[in-house]
Amino acid sequence: MSRRKPDIYEQQRQRYWERWHRSPLLKEKYPKVTSISVEMSFKDSDGKCDFESKKEIYSQESKAFFKIECPYRECVSGGFNFSFDIDKLVTSHLDKLDGTITCQGWQDKERIGKHRCFLELNYTISAKYKNGD
Ligand SMILES: [Zn+2]
Secondary structure, eight states, X not given: OOOOXXXXXXXXXXXXXXXXXXXXXXXXXXXXXXXXXXEEEEEOTTSOOOXXXXXXXXXXXXBSOOEEOOSSTXXXXXXXXOHHHHHHHHHTTOSEEEEEEXXXXXXXXXXXXXXXXXXXXXXXXXXXXXXXX
């Protein structure tokens, strides 16, 4: 019986969820934080994309895993990682932080090594802290 090799998209989805599983909970990683929210809006370099803006909310019971997948389903090794910014926000005890991340994935599996995705994401991260901290 021959087993089908999982394709590149299945593999990256699997890796994503493995990392998610290994992540601690928000309350373990940042005990002083009650919630973190990330507001996102997308922009393509040629202005064609119309992905809807979205908002992710992380509560104390959420996994402290702040990476989202690229909304382009064909994108390989892409995605957006907020871990570094959230760490900066929380360690500096700020309420809000905004910025832009560009997806560094490949446009699709035929264009690996040739054409990057470059989808642009504008974000605002806000954190709420426990009273008195
Ligand atoms: Zn992408």
